[in-house]
Amino acid sequence: MTESTQTESVASKAPGKSWREEFLDCLNAMPQKGLFLVMLSLWGLLFHFMGNSTLGYKASRSLFVWMDYAYDQSADDSHGKIIPLVVLGFLWWKRKEILDVTKAPWWPGLILVAIALAGHLLGYLIQQTRISILAFFLGVYGIVGAAWGVGVLRAVFFPFILFAFCFPLGTMAESLTFPLRLIATEITAFVAGSILGIPIIQEGAQIVDAKHTFSYEVAAACSGLRSLTATLALSTIYAFVYLRVPWKRVLMLSSAIPLAVLGNVFRLTCIIVAAEAFGQEAGNFVHDNSLLSMLPYVPAIGGLFALGWLLDEERARKPASPVPPEDPETPLEPAQDSAQS
């Protein structure tokens, strides 16, 4: 059976197949599985036994042990553990596209592997494990290319982009989160003081009310990094799944930062309003309650969907209401887009 007929048989599978059957069909349709698995195994072994040259906080040569440690150290990085599952989910979602392209071993994929090895060498030499993490994922992408070719590389590009969220920022994030803390505090102080009329004083990242009955410091944990990461991940997924035009994708990705700040301002304002109305304990409740800690995501996700609606390419192509032909004798020609859909 040729590759093209293999993919056709899966792409036009009979409806009603179980998930397991479909998975096995997809697996059978992929050529060069052995080549891919051997290369991936060797790659994994290299990074397990010689992936980390720092023997400080975590005395292990394994890149994976170091990554696990880094994710455990910071709640802001803990999502790194689930990203590979998200990537697998998206690979499954794009399976038809992946199966439809021509697959054949493609030696230029090894160029990506070589670049990744050079990166890992540098990271290992200068004891910067984060560089090795980037090298590891770039190498896996190169292995995909070497085993199956450039068509598959194109098809899996977006899911692989999501591996960027596996990068543990750790204390490096401080340079990003500190300005965010100040911006969120300043906007919150303006909203509370000038719009809501709550007499408050802002000092740096601290907010106190005029009577000194409550005080809040916008701490690092409230800086918005966590909601920024989540918003950025959602905007990335939205941009790549629903949008095709590059500038729209860029706009969607760029919106993550202001939307994350907006979300944090919303949450901080809720805390201040609660504290002003019912005392600091009420503010603390809004701050500490796990359900209410999801408040930043309300305007962030709402904003993403609103922007997505505005940028929606399908909606823009559809007329607001069907326009009847002026001459009833003239038949309606099918629109180009509707033919595609």
Next chain:
Amino acid sequence: MKSSPVTILIAFAIMVGVTGFFLGGLQSSLKLGQPGLKLVAEELFDENKKLAATNAVFLPPQVGQFNSTPLEVTRMELDWLPADTTYGRKRYTAPNQFVADVSVVLMGRDRTSIHKPQYCLTGQGFKIEQTERDRLVISKPQPYELPVMKLTTRKLLLHEGQRIEAVGIYVYWFVSEDQLTEDHLTRMWWMARDMVQTGTLKRWAYVTVFSLCHPGQERATYDRMKAFITEAVPAFQTTAGINSALQGTSNPALARLP
């Protein structure tokens, strides 16, 4: 473009194998630099009075009128930092009870011994209010300028059952066998550059001097700290800056003293 899977696999295996072989030899061939501070056989203890180390960075028993007492290295530091980290820690007290705590962390073969101090301070509950660079004039062995970073921090302390606000003046700098800087990123860059260019892992140390004072006494406290540092540094630091008479020339080399 058609490619043979066997050829690809062989090429890939060679690339990974050669890299693995190279990395294996890299660690053992890495040259470790010399410390820019004097070392001494001296016992250090943790907060439970358990022996923590038998060698330390030398800190003089007396600096001018300041007498010293040993300070412990916390068990958390000992457990977290790499095992080959060397410490130096002493509390210096002047006759008028002015206190300056000196702490040195000297890395071994792992750069994770040294941290950006801002995070450690914040972790200890200090709020950093001001960050300033300064250059202290050290007179021995020749006049040179020591670059330092000065952090003014604030913390609420419990004193005799009452919460009082204290100001912490925190002065630090980094020193290797031939480099001095107060800037964390510069140290990181120099370290990476030296490792790539020469295969030498410079043994950087992080020196801090810390004093507490009441709000309003910041300037006077820092002046006393400067006087203490300029007197203490020649006693324990072997790396000196270029002669201040040569400052401004294009030669950035620093002198390493015997």
